[in-house]
Amino acid sequence: MESDGTRDARGMEAGPVPRPAVPPQGSAVPPMPTTPPGTPPRPDGNAFLAWLRAPRPTAPPGVWRFGHRARPEEEPETIPGRQLLSGALISFLVGWLVWSLLWNGYLGGWWTLPLELLAPDAWLETESQVGTAVLWYSYYTLIGGALLLAVFRLGRWAEVWRRYGPPAWRRAAPPEQPPPTPAQDPASWPELRAAGAHEAADRLAADARAGHMRDVDHARIGRAWQGVRSGLHNLAAFTASVVKDGAAACPHPSGDRDLPARQARHDLLTGQVRVGTTADDPRNPYRYRGAGLALGPELLGTSLVAVGPAGAGKTGSLIRPLAESMCLQALAGRAAVVVVGAAGAGLGPAEAYDVVIRIGHPDSAYDLDLYGGTTDPDEAAAILAEALVGDLADPHPGSDSRRSTTVLAQLLGPFRAVHGRFPSVPELRGLLDGAPGPLAALRKALTETGHASLMRELDARERQLAHPGDVGAVLADRIALLDRPAFASFFDTSGQSRPFSLKALDHPVRVRVDLPQRGHADASRILARLVLAQFTASVTAREDRSLFACLLLDDAGGVVTPEAVRGIQRLRSANAGAVLTLRTLDDVPRPLRGPLLGATGCRMALSGLTPWDGQDFAEVWGKEWIETRDVTDRQIIAETPAGKAVHMLRRVITGKAPTARAVTVRQVERERWSASELAHAVPPGHAVLSLTTVRGEHAPPLLVDLRG
Structure with a gap:
């Protein structure tokens, strides 16, 4: 057994997920990373075992669970240390003074009246000195105990003990964890032993102790074991593969077992990546203050939009760690990721990806399938229309996307029927221009190939060409942006290049798309809309949704359209999510700003936000009841x-x-974060982030230090 089935690329038009031509050189076990996640490096696999056995308690949404210590819901009432100690000392001195006065008889005999009134006369008049001593000393003990209890309560000595005594010393020093039993030790793989796979469990445990296993190996084999438990794979084949290859069993199609270099902190056991620290600020809930802030598939499944000016940290503090995390998840067979950004944006080295599409660069090994790998002309027309005129649908009613889809379908259907493929960019431009030569040639080919029934599509197209408001002219102008010398070798449909289709997202593939920027800003926006449209169409049509599919779109200005918002809303049910970054909400049409923020479950406002952008966030975050004095x-x-x-x-x-x-x-109702606070009260390097999980759990807007 070489994989768990979700890792093997099927024969698709886009081509299979690339595998190495030869096995890696050198030892069968690659070296351990120099800095294992969350633990200092130690010899003999101790670092990995310490990471694996670390506590990960249940925590609120967004809390970094690795080594987390839960805090109470509400902040306990705290007394200043000086006041606490002075009060304790004064109560002790007062108690000592009262006891001295009582013991030495300076207060008279009134304090003995309770004993004289309650005790029987026989006890008080006894001639036995021992009995009298026992009686009176018992009474003294009772009075002293009552006085001591009063001093203890009034002086808050219990709080002094908790704050400065041995309990505080024990909290300062991490408790020693007893060694786990074999049935509880995750390094012993108890779930495999319970199923009878003792040989596989022994081999994996030996590799873990010897330092041959890492977090990606553990997650990848755990994913394969889930396939065995669900009945997709055979237990005997899984056991044989693990016994043979150990920690290298069930490999990713690329053969990689880790990324070249990690920049962020990851915990593949929970699927989280740490992006910052929740600030110790009164506006944050007490249980979140000082805790690590992490993101994972359970949050990204509701999609995320981040807004902040250039230099606020959108790429370095958010997109890059998330891209690294999703690539690690893909190596573990849990996710498929598509990262889209400008060339040179620093989205990770090319070695961290299986497919790198460098549009406009002559050395690009892969091409982008303009039609998303589909063979249905109507589906291809809908995707291409969204990319070409999706941003013009609202401002220009004549460029309605439904009419654009109809125009494209009138040309793509007949062309594919004749040539068995869709037209290239120059061919599609010629057809959309309405030049008599291309249309006459297509009409003649339909007649010669016996597809005369499709003539009515061309007849309708030619009739519409005569109308002054024909949308074909807009489509021709837009497709002309891709018909440039820099893109001459791209979007080929003749089979001469290696086009990649997002239909391959039912495999754990890692894809990076570099958009051209210099001199091709409009073309870059068209391509970004094309990738977003293909992504939403592909992941919602997947049969196997066990893999989490994630799209990371750096700088989504000019990309958000009505259809894109509707597509983002559908991602949650398809085990997929999108992360969009914007410099300002002004890059989104005014009618779509509210729907975009409503369609995404996670929203981030970075420092430097404008007040009018802050107003949109303040409205979507709403108000809360607070107590004012x-x-x-x-x-x-x-x-x-x-x-x-x-x-x-x-x-x-x-x-x-x-x-x-x-x-x-x-009790008054106030905005959680006002527009003015978002614009002026968020420190540099910070952001305000609200979270929602796919299960519906919410976290209020949190002030987060993205540098922590």
């Missing part, structure tokens, strides 16, 4: 001569008139 100082007016003298003395000593303070507590 209004303090009023009222001057006290003395009416008697003695009172006036006292007030005059206080004014001389303090320099202020005597006042009485009145405190009013009210």
Whole structure:
């Protein structure tokens, strides 16, 4: 058994996921990473075992679970240390003074009255000195205990003990965890042993102790084991593969077992990547303050939109860690990822991806399938129309995407029927221009190949050409942006290149698409819309949705369209998600800003946001009930001569008139984050982030330090 079935590329038009031509040179076991996630490097596999056995308690959405220590829901009432210690000392001294007065009889005999009234006369008048001593010393102990209890309660000695005593020492030092039993030790693979695969469990445990296993291996083999439990794969084949290859069993199609270099902190056991630290700020819920902030498929499955100016950290603090995380998840057979950004944006080395499409670069090994790998002319027309005129649908009613889809379908259907393929960019441009030569040649080919029934499509197209508001002219102008010398070798449909189709996202493939920017800004926006449209169409049509599919789109300005918003809404049910970054919400048409923020479950506002962008976030985050305290100082007016003298003395000593303070507590409804706070109160390197999981759990807007 070489894979778990989700890793083998099927024979698709886009070609299979690339595999290495020969096995890696050198040892069968690649070296361990120099910095294992979350633990310092140690010899003999101890670093991996420590990472594997680390606690990962259940936590609220977005909390970095690796080594997390839960905090209470509400902040406990804390007393300043100086006040606490002084109060404890004063209560002790007062108690000691009272006890001294009682013991030495300075308070008279009134404090013995309870004993004299309650005790029988026979006890008090006994001639036995021992009995009398026992009686009185018992009474002294009772009185002393009551006095000690009062001192303990009034002086808050319990809080002093918790804050400065041994409990605080134990919290400062991490507790020693007892060694786990074999049935509880994840390094012993108890789930395999319970199923009878003892040989496979022994081999994996030996590789873990010897330092031959890493987090990606553990996640990848765990994914393969899920396939065995679900009945997709054979237990005997899985066991034979693991016994033979150990930690290298069930490989990714590329043969890679790790990324060239990691920049972020990852925990593949929970699928999280750490992107920052929740600030210790009163506006954050107490249980989140100081905790690590992490993202994973359970959050990205609701999609995320991040807005912030250039230099705010969208690429370096968000897209790059997420791209690295999704690539690791793909190596573990859990995810498929498509990363789209400008060439040179720093989205990871080419070695971290299976497919790198460098549009406009002559050395690109892969091409992008303009029609998304489909053979249906109507589907291809819908995807291409969204890419070409999707951004013009609202401002220009004549460029409605449905009419554009109809025009493209009138040409793509007959052309494919004749040639067995879709037209290239120059051929499609010629047909859309309405030149008599291409249309006459297509009409003649339909007659010669026996597809005369499709003539009515061309007849309808020729009739529409005569109308002044024909949408074909808009489509021709847009497709002309891709008919440039820089793109001459791209979007080929004759089979001479290696086109990649997003239909391959039912495999754990890692794809990076580099968009051309210099001199081709409009073409880049068309291609970004094309990738987004193909992604939403492909992942929602997958039969096997066990792999999480993720699209990371760096700089989505001019990409958000009505159909794109509807597509993002459908991703959640397809086990997929999209991450979009914007410099400003002004890059999104005004009617689509609210629907875009409503369609995404995770929203991020980075520092430097404009007030009008902050207003949109403030509206979508809504309001909450908070408790406010209004303090009023009222001057006290003395009416008697003695009172006036006292007030005059206080004014001389303090320099202020005597006042009485009145405190009013009210419940008021206020915005969680106002537009002004988002624009001016978010420090540099920080962001305000709200989260929603695919199960519907929510996290309120959190102030996050993206540098932590």
